[in-house]
Amino acid sequence: xxxxxxxxxxxxxxxxxxxxxxxxxxxxxxxxxxxxxxxxxxxxxxxxxxxxxxxxxxxxxxxxxxxxxxxxxxxxxxxxxxxxxxxxxxxxxxxxxxxxxxxxxxxxxxxxxxxxxxxxxxxxxxxxxxxxxxxxxxxxxxxxxxxxxxxxxxxxxxxxxxxxxxxxxxxxxxxxxxxxxxxxxxxxxxxxxxxxxxxxxxxxxxxxxxxxxxxxxxxxxxxxxxxxxxxxxxxxxxxxxxxxxxxxxxxxxxxxxxxxxxxxxxxxxxxxxxxxxxxxxxxxxxxxxxxxxxxxxxxxxxxxxxxxxxxxxxxxxxxxxxxxx
Amino acid sequence: xxxxxxxxxxxxxxxxxxxxxxxxxxxxxxxxxxxxxxxxxxxxxxxxxxxxxxxxxxxxxxxxxxxxxxxxxxxxxxxxxxxxxxxxxxxxxxxxxxxxxxxxxxxxxxxxxxxxxxxxxxxxxxxxxxxxxxxxxxxxxxxxxxxxxxxxxxxxxxxxxxxxxxxxxxxxxxxxxxxxxxxxxxxxxxxxxxxxxxxxxxxxxxxxxxxxxxxxxxxxxxxxxxxxxxxxxxxxxxxxxxxxxxxxxxxxxxxxxxxxxx
Numbered sequence: 190x191x192x193x194x195x196x197x198x199x200x201x202x203x204x205x206x207x208x209x210x211x212x213x214x215x216x217x218x219x220x221x222x223x224x225x226x227x228x229x230x231x232x233x234x235x236x237x238x239x240x241x242x243x244x245x246x247x248x249x250x251x252x253x254x255x256x257x258x259x260x261x262x263x264x265x266x267x268x269x270x271x272x273x274x275x276x277x278x279x280x281x282x283x284x285x286x287x288x289x290x291x292x293x294x295x296x297x298x299x300x301x302x303x304x305x306x307x308x309x310x311x312x313x314x315x316x317x318x319x320x321x322x323x324x325x326x327x328x329x330x331x332x333x334x335x336x337x338x339x340x341x342x343x344x345x346x347x348x349x350x351x352x353x354x355x356x357x358x359x360x361x362x363x364x365x366x367x368x369x370x371x372x373x374x375x376x377x378x379x380x381x382x383x384x385x386x387x388x389x390x391x392x393x394x395x396x397x398x399x400x401x402x403x404x405x406x407x408x409x410x411x412x413x414x415x416x417x418x419x420x421x422x423x424x425x426x427x428x429x430x431x432x433x434x435x436x437x438x439x440x441x442x443x444x445x446x447x448x449x450x451x452x453x454x455x456x457x458x459x460x461x462x463x464x465x466x467x468x469x470x471x472x473x474x475x476x477x478x479x480x481x482x483x484x485x486x487x488x489x490x491x492x493x494x495x496x497x498x499x500x501x502x503x504x505x506x507x508x509x510x511x512x513x514x
Numbered sequence: 515x516x517x518x519x520x521x522x523x524x525x526x527x528x529x530x531x532x533x534x535x536x537x538x539x540x541x542x543x544x545x546x547x548x549x550x551x552x553x554x555x556x557x558x559x560x561x562x563x564x565x566x567x568x569x570x571x572x573x574x575x576x577x578x579x580x581x582x583x584x585x586x587x588x589x590x591x592x593x594x595x596x597x598x599x600x601x602x603x604x605x606x607x608x609x610x611x612x613x614x615x616x617x618x619x620x621x622x623x624x625x626x627x628x629x630x631x632x633x634x635x636x637x638x639x640x641x642x643x644x645x646x647x648x649x650x651x652x653x654x655x656x657x658x659x660x661x662x663x664x665x666x667x668x669x670x671x672x673x674x675x676x677x678x679x680x681x682x683x684x685x686x687x688x689x690x691x692x693x694x695x696x697x698x699x700x701x702x703x704x705x706x707x708x709x710x711x712x713x714x715x716x717x718x719x720x721x722x723x724x725x726x727x728x729x730x731x732x733x734x735x736x737x738x739x740x741x742x743x744x745x746x747x748x749x750x751x752x753x754x755x756x757x758x759x760x761x762x763x764x765x766x767x768x769x770x771x772x773x774x775x776x
Contacts, residue, residue, distance in 0.1 A: 244772065249626070250769050250773065277627065277630045279630070281623040285526070285624060288526070292529065296522065296525075297627070299522040299525075300519065300633055301632065302632075
């Protein structure tokens with residue numbers, strides 16, 4: 190994954206951003222910079238404030254405290270300028286089912302003030318990018334969920350926004366439709382778009398995002414997936430043998446430099462190590478010398494799921510998720 | 515308010531209306547019925563005269579009908595009842611369009627992407643209101659013109675004079691649009707609170723109650739409203755509509771739509 194340069198200009202900034210509904214703060218104290226070309230994931234459970242954060246950053250609702258800006262335009266003072274510079278995929282596609290794909294996009298092109306030539310060119314471009322050109326005259330009510338979501342993404346891109354916000358883009362989609370939409374997002378990422386991706390799908394965030402912001406009524410932590418694994422995750426070397434290791438083999442492995450605990454379960458050895466790549470050759474040599482029959486060697490990393498539970502302070506209990514600490 | 519944005523909203527509203535067969539039938543069928551029904555009724559009355567007491571009462575309020583034959587007087591009285599029906603179109607059609615439009619958007623969750631565009635809520639509301647109001651008012655006017663043309667051909671100058679007097683002109687061209695506006699306002703307010711277009715139309719239909727009242731007092735002959743009465747009613751309805759519009763604009767607030775409309 191190619192991360193944007195730290196020299197890239199800041200496209201989106203939030204300072205002490207918060208929003209209260211009645212007596213309850215939906216989100217509070219959000220400080221955030223997103224650089225041009227970066228893909229930032231907003232990760233959190235349902236009700237954590239992801240959608241509220243997206244709405245604040247897109248000038249759809251006003252902050253109760255703090256501020257945010259897009260390309261330097263403040264969400265409080267210049268909301269229309271902000272809205273003209275962002276594209277948003279809302280939780281539901283929100284298309285006009287009785288209108289064709291082209292008519293849907295044309296309507297939004299007009300709202301964003303694109304002239305007829307620009308509308309025609311971009312509508313064709315994005316319908317082709319997302320494989321909908323052949324269905325351009327069909328009413329969107331006849332589209333599958335995945336097609337609707339792709340058309341909604343095309344709608345969000347039509348005015349060439351500075352920042353694209355995707356709110357739960359694969360929620361409620363079947364695996365095939367979700368795959369299609371992820372591919373579409375991957376296409377945007379490769380094209381260098383600045384994207385804020387609100388999701389509770391850990392795999393999606395891991396695969397698509399340069400940095401992940403954990404949200405729970407505010408920002409809990411912001412880091413790249415690699416940083417998260419480096420600071421919070423554990424790494425280990427996993428070696429599968431044809432048969433269980435002898436005590437001598439285990440002793441030899443435990444004596445290697447850089448190796449922590451060594452566990453053996455049913456012929457699978459797990460060697461805890463901060464840098465598993467560097468100890469792998471020595472471990473393999475030691476095992477071969479000791480007569481071990483190696484079937485597989487791989488490096489195991491803590492899953493983002495485990496990191497998520499750690500950061501959010503929850504653990505999956507027998508009766509569901511429970512808070513810890 | 516930018517005309518370009520309002521026109522964009524209005525254009526899309528009409529595109530959707532034209533593709534909604536149910537809505538289209540509620541817009542097109544009443545005008546046809548209301549053009550034909552009064553003429554059939556006037557024909558059915560034929561040369562029959564009004565009861566003497568009613569004829570006296572009618573002539574007291576409409577002395578200009580004094581030159582009519584008994585048959586013409588009966589026909590004029592019968593046709594006069596239908597003026598209020600020409601007010602039902604600008605009341606009913608905008609209500610149907612506004613409720614279908616707003617509740618349809620609520621159900622499809624299609625307002626959020628629109629509100630995320632650089633559009634002001636007043637522009638959105640104006641586009642929707644005009645898109646709902648214009649077909650109703652135009653339907654009333656077109657139907658009236660067709661009705662007048664048919665009435666003059668079929669029944670001659672006496673009835674033509676009745677349906678083109680000041681009462682009719684003020685009723686159709688002033689009170690009609692005012693009633694239409696009040697209907698749009700009712701549609702906006704009610705649609706902000708309910709999630710079923712039929713329920714919204716039933717509640718919003720309260721707008722029609724005063725018109726039905728008008729029908730009843732006219733039918734009994736106790737009050738035949740003149741031009742001044744229609745002008746005063748137009749001003750009253752307009753005033754009520756403007757007050758309602760302030761409430762509607764508040765309910766149509768961007769944040770309220772996003773956070774409370776479900």
